[in-house]
Amino acid sequence: MHFKVFKNTVLLFVMVAISCAGKGGNGTVKNEQVNEIPKQVQDDDKIIVGANRTQVYLPLLKGKRVGVVANQTSVIFRMTRDERQEAKGYNHLVDSLLALNVNIKKVFSPEHGFRGTADAGENVKDGIDIKTQLPIFSLHGTHKKPTAEQLDDLDIMIFDIQDVGVRFYTYISTLHYVMEACAENNVPLIILDRPNPNGNYVDGPTLEKQHQSFLGMHTIPLVHGMTIGEYAKMINGEGWLKDAAKCNITIVEMQHYNHDKTYSLPVRPSPNLPNDQSIALYPSLGLFEGTNINAGRGTEFQFQRYGAPFLDAPHYTFSYTPQPNFGSKYPKHQDVLCYGEDLSEVKAERRFTLEYIIDAYKNSTDKSKVFNTTNFTKHAGTEKLQQQIQSGMSEEAIRASWQDDLKAFKKIRSSYLIYD
Template sequence: MMQIKFIHLKNTVLLFVLILISCGNFSSVEGGHNNEDIASSQAPRNDNSIIVGANQTEKYLPLLKGKRVGVVGNQTSVIFKENATSSKSLSVDRQASEDNYTHLVDSLVALNINVIKVFSPEHGFRGAADAGELVENDKDTKTGLPIISLYRKNKKATQAALENLDIMIFDFQDVGVRFYTYISTLHYMMESCAEANIPLLILDRPNPNGHYVDGPTLEIENKSFLGMHTIPLVHGLTIGEFAQMLNGEKWLENEAQCNITIIPVKNYTHDTFYHVPIRPSPNLPSDQAIKLYPSLGLFEGTNINAGRGTEFQFQRYGAPFLDKNVFNFTYTPKENFGAKNPKHKDVLCYGEDLSNDTLHGQVSLKWLMKAYNNATDKSKVFNTANFTKHAGTAKLQQQIEAGLSEKDIKATWQKDLEAFKKIRKNYLLYP
């Protein structure tokens, strides 16, 4: 396991500047987000003592001085200002971005850190692209920096793209689910940095689903960008911890080792509730959506809509071929922010509203099984190849179609889950 490097700032003048930035009093640093990037859910309830890696500027700015810097990030790569996660509700209707945080890249540029280029994952650098939408190389309109896409055509940064860089920063708000592709982006960037002998600085953030491990474990023959490793659907690791696992388990190509430095989250444990104040991606608008995502995300491998094209993404599901005598909740998906072409666009769907449903520390199959069992035409439910990629195994679809109970299906996961939990312990940074 890689040893974490803790850096102490000795230059008191620089420290004073950093304190001003962290408190939001450095006037030349501004937020750079659309209001839609802010979560529209319940009032934030996370412990204000949690300090994310990006906010601990005194630990990593000395590593960047005089270096040519690359940044892998998106709209969640921010430095929070004082009281940014207070008890006041953050809403998509409230112009709050400049009041609550500054983007990491904007802050570094304002501090005269030599940021040369940024690398953009799925959904784009500022987070406005649909899931699966082509993200092209571009230029950031605010800073003028070149943006290199790490999605669709070039998931792995080329050695040419890393030329003239001395250090790379990786900073994302992840949600701890295998098919959420930011950990695949991490894998490829670690490979590229290892090949180029460029150190990778990881600014860690809490995992809002980090308090449990559950779901089917990926079988390596089903490896894809939606899942590259033999891990459960919910892995219970932060980005920093996952990076340590990639090195420690020698999962990078040719068993390469990436030189990583992690700035850990302060005052965080895996049992700490963490409200995510910025949408990790366009279709995860709230804490409820993030909590239900491991379960409802499986609908992405079916022909059933999981709330895309509404304001309650991953908090409802439905399709026109679900039995209206069983499902009395209806909605019609429309084109909206983050969903230009949702499943069953402009078609009435029958399903369930789960926006107030409670689910704690587990992957639930009950909604997927209910939908399948009450489809008027069961042949329309599964998009088999895509579902296998999301589940990580062909067995889950087979088990559902065979009529196994949820309890019996989950029993088949346990051996692999216990084996993974033993491996996971070796890489934990937080209790």
């Protein structure tokens, strides 16, 4: 089986004593094994992520009671190019800061949980971190927004989560609610910026206000082309928080990053994005989440294939059977043979395309089975896209229909960019 994996990213030495932090999070080996992408080499080792710039933000934490919004991607890189071939090249942010005597009081976790093992959309419960004994409060369960009580004993918050630049990828919704809670409770927020692996372009339909949900809270295109730090500036600047409140944010910027740089992640950003191929294809194949077509969940090639039992078998030469696995306890069409297309070996450009979903609709033996309309609208951000596909419009014609919205967004976006 040929399976491409992330290239391990190494950015610089972190001059801190964190030898005790070799395992991160709750210290369970099982969870590290499913998240870690080992012993590969990053194309560009000059990018310095915000988390690594400890000299910038450690003074802001001195004497403060700290809360951290984090998951398995919240890491500080620590190895040289030679050393990383023999060992994991990073430590978890929480473990690292504790080793530096930062007074972390609690952790808040987004969708997929603190260790990143929960299914998409699965409610995550509050708990205790096994290794550090810190309380963990879920922001994807009973509450999507930190409560006033949870923030009452905090002086400052840190947000450090790796995003992939797609509107329905819910980490930016978590960012919104964290900023809103911090604004309401006068808690400053430090944002440790990270690259957007799909940050080189802006594309797709723009969300309409009547279709706002946790899968899309703001009137932005499907692919927004911004880092977490840039996006936080936009949330503040556009008055998107409740009552147009402003969050007191400090963005720890990256060094040597621009939007055209490619970036390979050392850790899965979520259970079903296992490699660069899946992340590049995710903006396009993510639309299948709003249909009854499987997008590779329940296989080892998540978001690198699509299929369903009602797609035309003679048209497709590829088939597979989804089975429960890490990150997908109940995949669509579990134990049922699905016909479709394998994209794991194609050269996945960093772009958004409708070709796959249009192809699947055209080659469905029962078109009434394709769309889960309400869910598809939440993902697309508009009812128009489903209607356009069903009416037989070409991709070129559909794309033309959202160009004015893209032009308007790009003008707004330009005011908030930190990087070229």
